[in-house]
Amino acid sequence: MKEFGYVRPADAAEAVATTYADANARYLGGGTNLVDLMKLGVETPSLLVDIAGLPLGQIEATDDAGLRIGALARNTDIAVDRLVRDGFPLLSEALLSGASGQLRNTATAGGNLLQRTRCGYFTDISKPCNKRQPGAGCAAKEGEHRNHAILGASTHCVATHPSDFAVALAALDARVEVESPAGTRTLALSDFYLPVGDTPQHEVALEHGELITAILVPAPPDAARSRYRKVRERASYAFAIGSVAAVVVVDDGTIRDVRIAIGAVASMPWRARLAEAALSDVAPSAASFAAAADLELAHARPLRDNTYKIPLVRDLIVATLCELTGVPT
DSSP states (O other): OOOEEEEESSSSSHHHEEEEEEEEEESSSSTTTTHHHHTTTTTOSSEEOOTSSOOOOOEEEEETTTTETTTTHHHHHHHHHHHHHOOOHHHHHHHHTTOOHHHHHHHHHHHHHOOOOOOHHHHTTTTTTTTTTTSSGGGGHHHHHHTTTTSOOBBBBBOOOOOOHHHHHHHHHOOEEEEEEEEEEEHHHHHHBBOOOOOTTOOOOOOOOEEEEEEEEOOOTTTOOOEEEEEOOSSOOOOOOOOEEEEEEEEEOOOOOOOOEEEEESSEEEHHHHHHHHTTTTTHHHHHHHHHHHHHTTOOOOOOOOHHHHHHHHHHHHHHHOOOHTOOH
């Protein structure tokens, strides 16, 4: 591991100022992703700014019945919090489906959003990777890509984002609160993650030195039901090969509100806007759900070995929406 400096700032302002002053400084929260990447030589920070002691771990209700999750709240604490379990159960389901108990006890909410792809070519510095080294090429396109993207990828990168939590947050229209040298700002989660395009090394819309301080989750619609479902290749401690977060409101036999986000299919949580539009003000049925899923997935561009994700995600969308609306599959 490359030698690095280490500081513990007294507050968020000092953390931001310290990190902003060093172009190769990184924040250290739980460290469950960053430290692994440092051991592999993928990340080589000159300075670690340890923010773990800052008072950013609260989980609290907002005045408008939403939720404010501090960036340093541990995944385990969020998953078992009564406010989360009662009002936002899909967040708890998503977090409990990810990683191991030991990792959830350490990993933080902000770090969860910022975790890097688990693509083997990204984590192996002997292999070409445009995300790690722009212009090097993407070995995954013709190599091992079974769990790579089918939506929103580019010729430069086909990696997927690994977070379960971020997929659930996407379905809830969450926002990210950020502290910068210029003050505080908020970003919609849909704007937080950047499209791959020809710059896959730029993953999020944060300037260097900006610090996530909280995640803001608006109250779900009245009478909403929600669910997070994940498919993986073994029973526990595995990244998704497909996942769905859904929030649905049915009134008088008609879908009045529906939000759908898909995981393990793109470089970011994929909000299924086409499917949502197709389901607005229609009667819930397995047929309508399947048609909406097909509409969304018509834009999929699978690789040689991940075509299986199209029927997998289609069936997962249908099954999840049928469960939430009480219609037979």
